Each structure stands twice: as structure tokens, then as C-alpha cells.
Amino acid sequence: MSKKILVLGATSGIAEATCRIWATQGASLFLVARNAEKLVAVAADLKTRGAAYVDFAVADLDDTAQHPSLLTHAINSLGGMDIAYLAHGVLGDQTAGEQSFPAAEQILHTNFVSPVSLLTWLANYCVQRKSGVLAVISSVAGDRGRKSNYLYGSSKAGLSAFLGGLRNRVDREGVTVLTIKPGPVRTPMTAHMPGAEKMADVNAVAAIIVKAIEKRVDVLYVPFQWGPIMGIIQHIPESIFKKLNL
């Protein structure tokens, strides 16, 4: 039976790499992203790689009012849903956000408010059917606020906290919530950053995510070493941490 997977933010680097693995396995995929041209390119690739079915919708996921109709349409197109994979998000401009609240709010809206809206609907859908996996990309940046990217970090911290609570509520209903916390990964989002060539390979990260979903893991640090690294960073006393340049 072909897995039915809804992918939100499907043209992001990590999402696309993950979808390539699912396509090779013969999954059915419904893709959502803002840019039609990119969606067409990704859909053709996944179809060629062996996806049983590929459909897509162009949508701006910041527009939360459209979420219920978009999700209904996607699930109708797939004829059900086994996995929802939320991969949309922005790195945002930390400097701009420090100076102007609208820029900060934009980051929080895209990375936190929008997934909360989608997950509220999707969790209720899954609870009704007593099944499903909600796999959501958060970030190690949400484990502790740092001056270089605390707006992005706080949006992901909120998302991680929300997912923890949601898991606590729906796990007993047969629904899996997976919090994915990638370290820096080489993708279009990070390609311009210094040291991009040393970041984790997106295909390796995607393979780990696919396995974690199959095994119904709760929280995934990827690559794995980011678990202990963040464990240490979280335990640095605030009196010292506040003086560091991170």
C-alpha cells in the first residue's frame, strides 16, 4: 500500500530531499509551496523517481484562513493521509527584526503561528482516525536563544514546546508527533552562509528523517551529535552564557 504523504513547504531543501526518498519507495505525495514554477520542477522529479501519485497546490502558508480548505483539498486528492510533513519556514533577517517589530512578527508568524494553525486542524483529523504521523521541522536553534538568531530561535522554541504538548495530548490517541531538530544543513536556505560547505549533507539528513518517521520517534536531533551538543549548551549558566558571542 502506497504511503499517502502531505508535504507543506515542499520546495525547501530538506523537504525535497526527503520526498525523493519517499518517491523512490513509491509513495503518493501532495505538495504545497508558494512558487508554482518550483513546484512543477519538484513534482516532475518525484514522478520520474517512481512516486505512485504526485499532486500539488500553490499556496502561501502564512494565510492561515485558507488552511482548512487547503488541507481538505489535499487529503481528498490523496484519498487519505498517513503522514503530514511540515517543512516550511524562514531564516528571516535577525538584524531587521531587532529594529522593527513587523519584521520580527513575520518570522514568528511563518515559523510558529502558521504551523500551529495547520497542526491544530491536522491533529484533530488524525485523532478522529486514531492514526497518522505529524512530522515537523523545528530547529536546534530553538533549544536556547542566542543573539545571532534569537528571533528564528524563539519561533522554533515555541514550535518545539507546542509539539511537546501536542504529543502529550494525541500520542494516546494513536497519533505520532515527531519534532525534528536539524543542525545546520546545506540547503538553498543556508547556501549563502559562511561555512556552508561544512554543513550536514541534506540527503543524509533526509534519510535519517525517513527512518525516524518509520520508527515513530518523538524527538530527533539530526545529525545525532546535535543532541549532546545542545544538552551542553542548554546547561551553560546564564551568567556565563549572556557574555558569549554565539
Place this chain on the structure above:
Amino acid sequence: MPPTEARSDAKTGTPTPASRPTGPLTSAFESWGRYPRYQAHIVPMHWQSEFPANIVGLHNGVLPVGMGRSYGDSCLLKDGNLVLTTGMNRLISFDPNTGILTAEAGITLAQILDFAVPRGFFLPVSPGTKYVTLGGAIANDIHGKNHHVAGTFGSHVTQFELVRSDGSKRLCSPTSDPDWYAATIGGLGLTGLITWASLRMRPIVSRMMDVEYTHFHGVDEFLSLTKLNADSTYTVSWVDVTSTGRNFARGIFMSGEHSTVPGELKPSPEPKLFFPFEAPGFALNKFSVAAFNTAFFHKQMQPYKELVQDYEPYFYPLDAVLHWNRMYGKAGLLQFQYAIPWEHAREGTIEILREVAKSGLASFLAVLKVFGDIPSPGLLSFPQPGITLALDFPIKERLTFPLIERLADMTREFGGRLYPAKDAAMTAAQFQHFYPQWEQLARFRDPVITSSFWERVTGERPAL
């Protein structure tokens, strides 16, 4: 974008907005020979639609690049902008009835094999590494062990799209814009950006290869083995270029066929070995390389051996060790590959092998092959009927460059030519003699695109 702005971005770690696409000047992009080394801005590309918007406002020229497996400076642009296409690597379509695969140009041959082999298809022409992009394979009109029966890579490219820096697009094929098709195949990336291409794959029933290894001594034995194996699909020889006297030009002739016994068509595993550091400069010298060559020759005790082996070690023995070029140390390596037409192929090869052996400069990846007479579709394609020899040399000051220059002059005397993808040393006069058609290619060159190689051998500068 002014470089000062890029540097401030690097310092603060602040993400660059999409409208400012380049990073700081960096020497992170190296050619495979790691000589020369130049700084450039890298413009990572992930979507076909990004070009040419992603080069608007850039200065000092632009060059589309892929995996950086060209050895010299044909994939470099000093202080310019390298449009890195490897993120643009999607499949577009595949028809198992015709074997035609269409994909974005930044896909690597390794990625194509991962997709195609489990479906019973293989590359029509394969170079000695699978870590090159489709676009790079076209831009250098690469060749493989089956050149004598299949011609160059470009012969199997049915069509591609070429986008110019002014945004105009051309569908290029032998019948549609054929002059642009010919200029772009082997065109060193200078005619525009190849966004996607269609490639005619060949069917296989197994990953395995039926291989024969035969010892030879001297160029004449090599030529008679070549004649004897004219019907073999893949032929290539390793030759010992350090030995003199009785062992002069000894080597191993290797011929291979795709196995016709159906076998499991699983994808390849990831390579696990890599060369972790730069070897010290003295590690490769005439004694260590001579010892390697003797050991390699005698590893095969009997003069003739048959075996069945997987296509990975057969086609890509060096890919098993990632970053093997670091073995040559900090100074890097120089490659040298000629194609000498039949008229002087035998004597030229003997003379050049003598000169190399006499020099005592170590080369252990010496590859000897006969090119067939299937015409290359590219205007500036390298292969021509006759003998080709590829050598690599560690860079030793005062020794390597004079030797390479002598070998280039000899190549010219014997009517041959050198391979731009493997060159970091030929002079403008040599290049223009080897490729008199270069002025034709210059007319197809995109005004903002150039490479350090092209500037070196033509003196042309970018218009931007």
C-alpha cells in the same frame, strides 16, 4: 555586489537577502588538480528560473561550474563569479522505451546511475569518475573507454536548453539551432548556462562487467592488442611510464563488456574511504611511484586474466577514495592529455613516453587508449582518431612545467592536440594552433561568461 558588503555579511553571519546572491570571495572552489587556486564569489543555484537574475549587477565575469573535476583552470574564474549548478539536479523525465533521460544540468553522473541502474540502464559514455555533472560532461564533451565504438558523450545528448545572460533561451539539438548545439558541446561552459539536457541511456541487465586484463610490453604490443579487441565495447590501458629498457612502456590492456547474464540491479553504496589530509610533498617521488608501478604490474602475476567485476571498480576505481587528489600534497598536480592522429600516433607516443621516463618525474595514473573515428559533435571537442595518453605529475618547481611545455611542443610536432579540461599550462599560441576553430567558438561565447582558462589562452576579457 561590492565585495565589501559580502565580507560584512560573512562577519556578522547575517543571512543575505535573496536579492544579493553572492557570498564573499573564497577559494573554497578548487579544480581537481588544485592548481592554480583562485578566489571567486560563489553563486549557488538551485532552480532553473534563477538564471540570469542571479548574476545581475555582478562584476568581473561569470562562469557556470559543476563538480570542479576539470583539472586545471577551465572551471575557475579568478576574482569572478562561479554559478554553482550542483543544487539544480532534478530529474525531468525518463522513457524506458527509448532510454531517454531528461534532467537538470547540475545532476551528477553518480546521481544518474543511482536512478538508472536499478531500472536497467547505464550511461552511454562514462568518464573515469562519476562525480561530474551532466552540464560539465557536455561542456567538456567527455569521452570514455568506449570512444572507439560510441564516440563522445555529446553524441548521445539529444537536446538541451541553453540560457544566455540576456535571458534568451534556445532549445539546441542536431536539428534545432544546430550551430549553438555544436558550439556548446565541448564549449567549456562559455556559450551560456545549460539548464537541462536529454541523454540517450543504454540498456544493461546486470551491474557486472566481464573483464579481460592482458600484459603488454611496448607500444606495438599495445596497438596489436587494440586491433585484436576492436569489437570490445570498452578498452583502455594502464601504462608504466617510469620504467626504461626491457620494461619500457609495459602495461596492462583492459577490455570489458557489460555482462549479459541477468543480475541484481541494486544501487551503489556510498564510498566509505577518503584521503583525509594533504600528503607531504616528498611522498610522491620517482622511487615510490616506480615501486607502485612495479607492484601494480606484477599484482597480476599471469600475463592474461579474466574476471567478472562490478561496474564501480571497473569504471571508477579512484572514486572509491574521495579526495584522492590530496595525495599530491599542497602543491597540487598537473594533468597532461594528448590526442595524436594516426599519421604520427605510434612514433609520437613512443617519443613522448621516452621523454617522460627520461625526466624521472613520477606519474602513475598513466592511461593509454585508441580513439575511434566517430566524429565528435562539438566544435571544440578534444578526441580525434588516433592515440590518446593521459598523465599526471606532482607539481615540482623548475621540473614539471618545463617538462609539460616540452611534451606540449612534441604533441604539436606530431600533429596532436591537448585537452583543455586537463590543462593548466598550455600557452595561447599552442592552444590556438591546436584549436584553430577557437575564433568560431568566441563568436558564440556569452559576453559575460568567461573562464581563467579562456582568458589565458585567448586574452579575451569579460564584457562586464
